[in-house]
Amino acid sequence: MPASVRHRRSLLRTPDPHGHAKVSFAELFFDLVFVFAVTQLSHRLIGHFTLEGVLQTLFLMLAVWWVWVFTSWVTNWLDPELTPVRACLFAFMLLGLLMSGAIPEAFDGRALMFAGSYVGIQVGRTLFFLWAARGGGPVLVRNFQRILTWLACSGLLWIAGALVDEWRLPCWVAALSLEYVAPSLGFAVPGLGRSATTDWAISGGHLAERCALFVIIALGESLLVTGATFSSHDVTADTALAFVVAFAGSLALWWLYFDTTHDLATGRIAQSQDPGRLARLSYTYLHLLIVAGIILNAAGDEFVLAHPMGPTGLQTAVCVLGGFGLYILGVGLFKWSVMGRWPWSHAVAIGVLGLASLGADRWPAVLTSAVACGVLVGLAAWERHSRRLAG
Known part of the structure; x- marks a missing residue:
C-alpha cells in the first residue's frame, strides 16, 4: 500500500x-x-x-x-x-x-x-x-x-x-x-x-513552534494584565511610568526568547538525530519555567501598577524579581539543553536580581520593576552581541 x-x-x-x-x-x-x-x-x-x-x-x-x-x-x-x-x-x-x-x-x-x-x-x-x-x-x-x-x-x-x-x-x-x-x-x-x-519520530520544528506560540499566549496575558490594570486607574505621572516600565518588561521577555533563543533551538531540534529526547526535556519540561516566570511577572505588573510609588512589598518583590529570575533560569536551562553548555550570562543576570532583592524593600515598586527590566534588557543585548561574535 x-x-x-x-x-x-x-x-x-x-x-x-x-x-x-x-x-x-x-x-x-x-x-x-x-x-x-x-x-x-x-x-x-x-x-x-x-x-x-x-x-x-x-x-x-x-x-x-x-x-x-x-x-x-x-x-x-x-x-x-x-x-x-x-x-x-x-x-x-x-x-x-x-x-x-x-x-x-x-x-x-x-x-x-x-x-x-x-x-x-x-x-x-x-x-x-x-x-x-x-x-x-x-x-x-x-x-x-x-x-x-x-x-x-x-x-x-x-x-x-x-x-x-x-x-x-x-x-x-x-x-x-x-x-x-x-x-x-x-x-x-x-x-x-x-x-x-x-x-518518538516527531517533527521537531513543529513542536518548537507550538511551544513558542504558548510563550506568546503567556506574554499576551502579561500585556492584557498591564493594559487592564492601567485603564482601571487614574492616569498620573506615576501610573504612566509604571505602565511604560511594565510594557518594556514584556518586550524584554519577548526579546530574550525569540531573538536570541528560539531560532537556534528550532534548528537544533529539526536537525537532531533524536528529536524525541530534545522535545521531552527542552520543550515538555523546561518550558514550564519560562511560562511560570511570565505568569508570575504578570502578577507583579498588576501589583506595581496598583501602587507604583509605594514600597516594594514581599509579594511585589517575589513576582517582579522572582518572575524575571525564573524566566531567565528557564531560558538558560533551555539553551543548555539544546546547545550542551550553560550560558553564564544568565547566571550573572540571576545574581544581579538576587542582589537587587536585598535592598528592594527600601525602593518604590516602580523602581524595583525598572531595575528588573534593565537586567533583562542588558541580558538580551549581551546574548545578541555574543551571537553576532559567534556568527
Missing part, C-alpha cells in the same frame, strides 16, 4: 521532508482556550497571594500545561486538516473551557468539574489517537497503549480526589506526579515494555 494512502487512512500527517510540519489553524484555534486558562491562573495568583494560594496556583498551572503540551505532541502526529482530528480538537476545546472555568474554585466547589474535564481530555485524546493511528505502525500504537495505562491510573486518582475532600490534595498530587514522571520512565508498563526517545 502506498505511504500516502496508509497515512490518510490512519489520520497521521504525511512526514515532512524538512522536519517542520505546518502548524494548522485548527491548532491555533485550540490554543485560544489556553489564553483563558492563563488569564484564570494569573487572576487566581493575584487574588490568592498566600503560600497556600501560590502553591495551589502552581499546581493548577502544571496541570494546564500538561494538557496543552500532550495535545501538541499528539497533533505532531495526527493531521488537524482532517475532519475527524478537527472534531476531536474541538471537543477537547469544550472540555478545556470547562477546565479553565473551574480554575478559581478547583480546590473547592468545582473540583469535580476541573478533574473530570482534565481526565476527559487526557484519556479521551489517547483513546482517539489509538483509533486514529490504526495502520500507522506498531511502535507508535504500542507507545500510546503505554500512555493510556499511565493516564488511566492517574485519572482514577484525579476523580477520587475530586469526590472526597480529605483525599483531594494527596490524590491530586499523586496523580500529577505520576503523569510528570511517566515520560522520563518511557511510560514503562509490565508486558508492554518502555518507550525509547528514538521511538
Whole structure:
C-alpha cells in the first residue's frame, strides 16, 4: 500500500521532508482556550497571594500545561486538516473551557468539574489517537497503549480526589506526579515494555513552534494584565511610568526568547538525530519555567501598577524579581539543553536580581520593576552581541 494512502487512512500527517510540519489553524484555534486558562491562573495568583494560594496556583498551572503540551505532541502526529482530528480538537476545546472555568474554585466547589474535564481530555485524546493511528505502525500504537495505562491510573486518582475532600490534595498530587514522571520512565508498563526517545519520530520544528506560540499566549496575558490594570486607574505621572516600565518588561521577555533563543533551538531540534529526547526535556519540561516566570511577572505588573510609588512589598518583590529570575533560569536551562553548555550570562543576570532583592524593600515598586527590566534588557543585548561574535 502506498505511504500516502496508509497515512490518510490512519489520520497521521504525511512526514515532512524538512522536519517542520505546518502548524494548522485548527491548532491555533485550540490554543485560544489556553489564553483563558492563563488569564484564570494569573487572576487566581493575584487574588490568592498566600503560600497556600501560590502553591495551589502552581499546581493548577502544571496541570494546564500538561494538557496543552500532550495535545501538541499528539497533533505532531495526527493531521488537524482532517475532519475527524478537527472534531476531536474541538471537543477537547469544550472540555478545556470547562477546565479553565473551574480554575478559581478547583480546590473547592468545582473540583469535580476541573478533574473530570482534565481526565476527559487526557484519556479521551489517547483513546482517539489509538483509533486514529490504526495502520500507522506498531511502535507508535504500542507507545500510546503505554500512555493510556499511565493516564488511566492517574485519572482514577484525579476523580477520587475530586469526590472526597480529605483525599483531594494527596490524590491530586499523586496523580500529577505520576503523569510528570511517566515520560522520563518511557511510560514503562509490565508486558508492554518502555518507550525509547528514538521511538518518538516527531517533527521537531513543529513542536518548537507550538511551544513558542504558548510563550506568546503567556506574554499576551502579561500585556492584557498591564493594559487592564492601567485603564482601571487614574492616569498620573506615576501610573504612566509604571505602565511604560511594565510594557518594556514584556518586550524584554519577548526579546530574550525569540531573538536570541528560539531560532537556534528550532534548528537544533529539526536537525537532531533524536528529536524525541530534545522535545521531552527542552520543550515538555523546561518550558514550564519560562511560562511560570511570565505568569508570575504578570502578577507583579498588576501589583506595581496598583501602587507604583509605594514600597516594594514581599509579594511585589517575589513576582517582579522572582518572575524575571525564573524566566531567565528557564531560558538558560533551555539553551543548555539544546546547545550542551550553560550560558553564564544568565547566571550573572540571576545574581544581579538576587542582589537587587536585598535592598528592594527600601525602593518604590516602580523602581524595583525598572531595575528588573534593565537586567533583562542588558541580558538580551549581551546574548545578541555574543551571537553576532559567534556568527
